[in-house]
Amino acid sequence: MEKVKNEAVIVIKDLVKAFGEKVILDGFNMTVEKGSNVVILGKSGSGKSVLIKCIIGLLQPDSGSIHVFNGNVPEMNEDELDEARSKIGFLFQSNALYDSMTIRENLEFPLLRHWVDIEKEEVDRLVSEALENVDLLHTLDMMPSELSGGMLKRVALARTMILRPEVILYDEPTTGLDPVTSREIEDLILKLQKKNHTSSIIISHDMNCVKNTADLVVLLLEGKCYTEGTYEELEQSADQNIKQFFE
Amino acid sequence: MTLIVRLKRFLNETGNVARFTGRFFSTGIKPRYENRELLNQCYNIGYLSFPLVGLTSFIMGLVLTMQLRPSLVEYGVESQLPVMVGLAIVREIGPVITALIFAGKIGSSIGAELGSMKVTEQIDAMTVSGIKPFKYLVATRVVATTLMLPLLTILGDGISLFGAYLGVNIRSVTSIDLFFLQVFKSLDFSDILPAIIKTLFLVLL
Numbered sequence: 001m002e003k004v005k006n007e008a009v010i011v012i013k014d015l016v017k018a019f020g021e022k023v024i025l026d027g028f029n030m031t032v033e034k035g036s037n038v039v040i041l042g043k044s045g046s047g048k049s050v051l052i053k054c055i056i057g058l059l060q061p062d063s064g065s066i067h068v069f070n071g072n073v074p075e076m077n078e079d080e081l082d083e084a085r086s087k088i089g090f091l092f093q094s095n096a097l098y099d100s101m102t103i104r105e106n107l108e109f110p111l112l113r114h115w116v117d118i119e120k121e122e123v124d125r126l127v128s129e130a131l132e133n134v135d136l137l138h139t140l141d142m143m144p145s146e147l148s149g150g151m152l153k154r155v156a157l158a159r160t161m162i163l164r165p166e167v168i169l170y171d172e173p174t175t176g177l178d179p180v181t182s183r184e185i186e187d188l189i190l191k192l193q194k195k196n197h198t199s200s201i202i203i204s205h206d207m208n209c210v211k212n213t214a215d216l217v218v219l220l221l222e223g224k225c226y227t228e229g230t231y232e233e234l235e236q237s238a239d240q241n242i243k244q245f246f247e
Numbered sequence: 248m249t250l251i252v253r254l255k256r257f258l259n260e261t262g263n264v265a266r267f268t269g270r271f272f273s274t275g276i277k278p279r280y281e282n283r284e285l286l287n288q289c290y291n292i293g294y295l296s297f298p299l300v301g302l303t304s305f306i307m308g309l310v311l312t313m314q315l316r317p318s319l320v321e322y323g324v325e326s327q328l329p330v331m332v333g334l335a336i337v338r339e340i341g342p343v344i345t346a347l348i349f350a351g352k353i354g355s356s357i358g359a360e361l362g363s364m365k366v367t368e369q370i371d372a373m374t375v376s377g378i379k380p381f382k383y384l385v386a387t388r389v390v391a392t393t394l395m396l397p398l399l400t401i402l403g404d405g406i407s408l409f410g411a412y413l414g415v416n417i418r419s420v421t422s423i424d425l426f427f428l429q430v431f432k433s434l435d436f437s438d439i440l441p442a443i444i445k446t447l448f449l450v451l452l
Contacts, residue, residue: 053371086377
């Protein structure tokens with residue numbers, strides 16, 4: 001038990017978030033261990049995206065704590081949040097690439113913001129390396145509108161990885177992609193995780209993605225952590241609330 | 248009840264505008280400055296608006312002159328046409344029309360651009376990347392419009408006066424030197440400066 005506590009990179013306790021009368025997260029608890037992939041399963045509108053937006057500080061929870069790198073996110077000031085965010089990558093569901101910038105500029109943007117004194121040559125090297133990791137070096141000077149959905153997702157993944165984050169939050173990384181491209185993205189997630197030794201929280205409805213990437217699956221139901229376990233454990237469960245995701 | 252709701256909505260809007268202005272002055276003008284984005288916006292907002300502002304100003308000067316001529320001819324003061332047109336354009340019509348055109352074009356394009364960025368999570372991506380979206384997206388656009396509208400107004404006034412010169416020459420013959428001499432003779436600094444300063448407030452509106 002003590003060992004788990006020492007290795008935890010994210011510890012969420014009694015997290016509550018409501019929008020008006022509607023309570024989305026109602027005392028949610030979760031721990032993410034270093035180097036593990038935690039997949040969060042839940043129905044649409046169950047608060048999965050709200051949860052990871054609370055972790056990165058895009059939303060302020062009503063109560064509870066989110067300890068990331070020994071700091072409590074809801075209590076951090078802007079500078080502390082920026083510091084924490086430089087260690088957390090976020091892959092948006094819509095990719096969120098800046099459509100007025102080239103792929104090179106999209107990747108340079110977070111680098112120049114977080115590492116202000118970085119040399120131009122170093123920026124070029126890191127951008128090329130990040131794109132090489134996703135086999136898209138040839139798109140360097142293209143605009144996002146010139147790329148396919150799968151390529152955009154890979155570029156977004158490269159941008160997420162460029163600051164070498166210790167934790168990555170994936171918001172439905174394979175949604176809207178065909179099975180082959182989904183498999184490529186899953187392989188990339190695993191490959192980059194192995195290479196950079198990152199911990200991840202993955203939100204996904206795609207059970208293939210869950211099966212291929214999850215070390216631990218957490219089921220979010222009615223704002224709470226309903227259950228957690230490995231994919232195989234949950235797959236064999238007789239509980240109807242769990243079974244419905246695996247049918 | 249409806250009146251109270253409308254009043255509440257109006258007060259809310261007024262409060263939001265005041266809060267926006269306060270936020271702009273408290274955070275938007277502090278370092279770190281987004282100079283590259285500011286230049287980019289000056290180009291988008293100023294340079295790319297110039298054709299529309301120029302064309303509108305030219306037509307405005309031409310039509311204003313053609314419409315004023317018959318009235319002045321009736322009173323036998325046709326020779327005062329350049330003076331009258333010059334004063335009207337520089338003091339009032341030029342700044343107001345330029346600001347209206349500018350607000351229509353730029354206001355809608357900024358609204359659409361930022362709305363699309365919000366929907367596609369680009370603004371959240373900026374926050375996650377350590378960028379203050381208000382400073383990067385909003386303050387730069389406010390400063391760029393504040394810098395560009397006075398410049399466009401001056402250019403628009405010049406083009407409008409040229410349109411007026413062509414309008415004068417449709418029915419009579421006046422040299423360009425004489426036309427502009429008459430215009431500038433009737434204008435002094437107190438006509439030009441308040442009109443330009445006025446544009447700074449029109450930008451915020």
